[in-house]
Amino acid sequence: MTARNIDGVALSAQVRGEIAQRAAELTAQGVQPSLAVILVGGDPASAVYVRNKVAGCEKAGIRSLKFEYPADVAPEEVFAKIAELNADASVHGILVQLPLPKQFDEDKVLEAISPEKDVDGFHAENFGLLLQGRKSFYPCTPWGVMKMLDSENVQIKGAEAVVIGRSNIVGKPMAVMLLSRGATVTVCHSQTKDLAFHTKRADIVVAAVGRPNFLKGDMIKPGAVVIDVGINRLTEGPNAGKLCGDVEFDSAREVASLITPVPGGVGPMTITMLLANTVESAQRALE
Numbered sequence: 001m002t003a004r005n006i007d008g009v010a011l012s013a014q015v016r017g018e019i020a021q022r023a024a025e026l027t028a029q030g031v032q033p034s035l036a037v038i039l040v041g042g043d044p045a046s047a048v049y050v051r052n053k054v055a056g057c058e059k060a061g062i063r064s065l066k067f068e069y070p071a072d073v074a075p076e077e078v079f080a081k082i083a084e085l086n087a088d089a090s091v092h093g094i095l096v097q098l099p100l101p102k103q104f105d106e107d108k109v110l111e112a113i114s115p116e117k118d119v120d121g122f123h124a125e126n127f128g129l130l131l132q133g134r135k136s137f138y139p140c141t142p143w144g145v146m147k148m149l150d151s152e153n154v155q156i157k158g159a160e161a162v163v164i165g166r167s168n169i170v171g172k173p174m175a176v177m178l179l180s181r182g183a184t185v186t187v188c189h190s191q192t193k194d195l196a197f198h199t200k201r202a203d204i205v206v207a208a209v210g211r212p213n214f215l216k217g218d219m220i221k222p223g224a225v226v227i228d229v230g231i232n233r234l235t236e237g238p239n240a241g242k243l244c245g246d247v248e249f250d251s252a253r254e255v256a257s258l259i260t261p262v263p264g265g266v267g268p269m270t271i272t273m274l275l276a277n278t279v280e281s282a283q284r285a286l287e
């Protein structure tokens with residue numbers, strides 16, 4: 001079997017079209033959706049992510065505000081900006097790009113953002129609501145994965161799903177979302193004793209470990225749906241400098257039924273769902 005790709009670029013374009021329409025309707029009602037992005041330090045990958053987020057806003061008719069600080073900024077200065085943005089009714093979403101320099105306590109920064117403007121879905125209140133199956137902002141990457149599964153009508157109810165990775169940003173919320181849709185979920189991670197034992201039983205595998213080519217074809221059940229959340233830049237070998245996922249694509253696609261490529265898979269969906277959350281936040285502000 002050779003798997004078919006789930007095209008994150010095409011799906012993103014479709015969903016972003018719908019978002020732009022909603023943004024235009026809200027703007028016509030006097031509320032232009034607006035996202036504030038805070039970037040601290042000069043991490044090149046973070047700068048690229050932020051640039052793509054701002055560009056995505058612009059294309060969708062969402063106003064974006066960007067605040068940049070040097071790596072040695074005093075945390076108080078960033079907390080003061082967050083407080084100002086929390087109080088600004090014209091701002092619907094606030095995002096602090098992670099990771100932050102070491103003088104910051106990231107949990108404290110995320111908790112400083114008003115839960116009503118937490119379009120990343122990282123605030124403990126929103127995570128708690130997600131756990132309880134209540135309305136919150138869904139973290140963008142796992143929500144994008146759910147959209148991709150739904151776009152292909154993948155059966156989630158009753159499916160065996162394995163999530164590799166237990167981060168607060170991807171692994172944990174991904175597991176909760178699959179669980180709340182009726183999957184039987186196993187969460188694997190770096191301490192899992194026999195990873196292949198679990199992945200070989202899975203109808204759906206989501207790899208979010210941050211290790212290049214980690215999940216290989218012989219670890220996958222024939223016909224499984226394989227979602228690759230990894231974005232790794234290779235530093236050595238003939239492909240140095242190229243992006244690759246957590247899944248060894250060439251071997252996995254010989255076994256899976258559906259697979260997401262890197263680049264062009266989950267990556268574009270993450271920003272798309274951030275735009276969706278920002279528009280949703282503006283809509284809630286009207287209600």
Ligand code: GUN
Pocket residue numbers: 095096097098099120140141169270
């Ligand atoms: N760093 C890596 N991914 C993300 C994300 O989705 N949101 C934020 N704020 N920072 C990140």
